[in-house]
Amino acid sequence: MSFIPEFTIMPSTQCQTLATLSGWGRCPIVQGREIKSDDLCTASLDANLSRGLGRSYGDSSLPGRASDTVVNTTLADRLLGFDERSGILRAEAGVSLAQLNRVFLPRKWFVPVTPGTQFVTLGGAIASDVHGKNHHIDGCFGNHVLSIKLRVADGRILDCSPGIEAELFWATVGGMGLTGHILEATVQMRAIASPWIWGESERIAGLDAMIDGLRLAATQWPMTVGWIDCLARGQHLGRGILMKGRWAEVSEAPRQAAKAKGRLRVPFALPAFALNRASMKAFNFLYYRKHYQPLVQGIVDPQSFFYPLDKLDNWNLIYGRRGFTQYQCVLPYGNDNGPARRFLERFVAEGGMGFLCVIKDCGSEGRGMLSFPKSGISIAIDFPVQGAETQRFVNRLNELVAAEGGRIYLAKDTFTLAEHFRAMEPRLEAFNRVRRLWDPTGKFRSAQSIRLMGDAA
Numbered sequence: 361m362s363f364i365p366e367f368t369i370m371p372s373t374q375c376q377t378l379a380t381l382s383g384w385g386r387c388p389i390v391q392g393r394e395i396k397s398d399d400l401c402t403a404s405l406d407a408n409l410s411r412g413l414g415r416s417y418g419d420s421s422l423p424g425r426a427s428d429t430v431v432n433t434t435l436a437d438r439l440l441g442f443d444e445r446s447g448i449l450r451a452e453a454g455v456s457l458a459q460l461n462r463v464f465l466p467r468k469w470f471v472p473v474t475p476g477t478q479f480v481t482l483g484g485a486i487a488s489d490v491h492g493k494n495h496h497i498d499g500c501f502g503n504h505v506l507s508i509k510l511r512v513a514d515g516r517i518l519d520c521s522p523g524i525e526a527e528l529f530w531a532t533v534g535g536m537g538l539t540g541h542i543l544e545a546t547v548q549m550r551a552i553a554s555p556w557i558w559g560e561s562e563r564i565a566g567l568d569a570m571i572d573g574l575r576l577a578a579t580q581w582p583m584t585v586g587w588i589d590c591l592a593r594g595q596h597l598g599r600g601i602l603m604k605g606r607w608a609e610v611s612e613a614p615r616q617a618a619k620a621k622g623r624l625r626v627p628f629a630l631p632a633f634a635l636n637r638a639s640m641k642a643f644n645f646l647y648y649r650k651h652y653q654p655l656v657q658g659i660v661d662p663q664s665f666f667y668p669l670d671k672l673d674n675w676n677l678i679y680g681r682r683g684f685t686q687y688q689c690v691l692p693y694g695n696d697n698g699p700a701r702r703f704l705e706r707f708v709a710e711g712g713m714g715f716l717c718v719i720k721d722c723g724s725e726g727r728g729m730l731s732f733p734k735s736g737i738s739i740a741i742d743f744p745v746q747g748a749e750t751q752r753f754v755n756r757l758n759e760l761v762a763a764e765g766g767r768i769y770l771a772k773d774t775f776t777l778a779e780h781f782r783a784m785e786p787r788l789e790a791f792n793r794v795r796r797l798w799d800p801t802g803k804f805r806s807a808q809s810i811r812l813m814g815d816a817a
């Protein structure tokens with residue numbers, strides 16, 4: 361049996377405005393033309409980039425020039441079909457994972473891969489080839505995309521899949537919108553036993569125990585992730601909390617799906633002095649100490665397990681007017697967890713002030729030509745932007761990551777220099793070859809592709 365959930369189809373709406381745009385980190389803030397429309401076929405015709413919910417942190421969803429046009433896809437959010445036998449979903453690119461969760465979780469289906477926020481669009485999840493807590497088993501989102509409809513530079517709309525126009529498909533998966541506009545996607549959803557998670561969290565004393573714990577947990581649990589206190593030094597370096605989870609069996613889970621909870625809201629950008637070394641140290645210390653029992657087990661609702669930050673609307677405002685960035689890299693395991701240790705030591709030694717730090721073991725590299733994850737340890741740290749000092753700080757982290765054989769995640773990046781990106785990304789040449797084949801005049805570009813990939817400004 362198949363169903364298409366009921367949606368009111370409104371007449372097509374379209375508005376084009378001169379807009380001031382930023383990513384989730386609120387830095388940089390740029391001007392450009394933005395078309396918001398529920399008719400992506402028309403809106404995408406002359407546009408230079410698509411943009412979803414703007415949850416990428418830096419400049420990957422921002423226009424390259426003030427005269428460039430970005431299509432905001434969020435009005436194009438229709439579910440076009442769902443087969444309850446196979447779990448195959450076809451939907452427009454602007455539908456958010458939050459909308460999919462609302463419809464599908466109570467029916468015991470879930471998206472195959474989810475990032476740490478559900479406020480991302482289907483198109484954005486494919487273009488960044490997002491990864492989640494199950495990366496060690498299921499890889500990235502793109503592994504579960506059966507096909508896409510893509511508006512390419514010469515105006516055609518093509519069906520692409522791992523079997524049709526495969527090279528274009530894998531350049532688009534993780535290609536940050538630079539191969540064209542994804543209009544629709546067909547995705548394999550995951551059947552789940554119940555809409556609840558059985559979770560376990562463990563307090564961990566240091567980095568070796570954290571990485572060893574993640575790698576052991578990966579053999580036993582489908583979902584794992586760690587939080588670390590990134591201001592702790594010496595023997596405490598890398599201490600934190602290791603979280604594991606699996607979908608709960610019917611016999612373990614409450615009868616009803618969890619009810620949606622109200623969300624708190626940060627009303628305005630906090631003053632810069634609110635976030636300083638002392639307040640961040642206190643937060644990290646208290647978060648670690650709050651987990652006073654060595655091991656906690658039980659049923660958790662999926663929203664708390666997958667999306668703890670989504671409980672607070674506009675939490676990006678706590679970093680103040682200058683905004684913030686997230687540095688996310690993946691490093692090879694190396695001997696004795698050396699690369700991850702040297703990275704954290706440098707972060708602390710350079711005076712890094714991290715508020716949130718997430719650590720995760722990644723599975724093997726996927727087929728997306730620029731997809732981020734590869735086998736090793738991923739570390740993601742949020743910190744406030746402090747002018748030129750942030751640029752110097754990111755440069756020093758990038759030098760270390762390139763020397764260790766790691767790479768950064770484009771969806772989080774704001775400050776990487778083109779030379780550092782090239783040093784980390786031997787796949788760039790192959791990606792650019794496919795781009796130029798399909799877009800010889802360089803129609804598709806973003807502020808990020810101008811900064812990192814040599815696109816014309």
Ligand SMILES: Cc1cc2nc3c(=O)[nH]c(=O)nc-3n(C[C@H](O)[C@H](O)[C@H](O)COP(=O)(O)OP(=O)(O)OC[C@H]3O[C@@H](n4cnc5c(N)ncnc54)[C@H](O)[C@@H]3O)c2cc1C
Pocket residue numbers: 384409410411412413414415416417420421433453454474475476477479480481482483484485487488489490491492535536537538540541542543669771772806
């Ligand atoms: C709190 C938080 C937690 C996060 N956790 C994770 C995580 O665990 N794992 C992870 O992988 N990521 C994570 N992210 C990053 C986020 O998943 C990605 O940045 C995602 O791409 C955002 O989707 P979006 O719809 O907001 O896209 P946008 O930010 O609007 O755009 C991102 C990129 O996708 C392109 N794009 C968007 N729509 C289309 C389209 N229709 N066609 C072509 N290109 C398109 C844009 O051009 C841009 O390059 C997190 C972000 C936040 C804020």
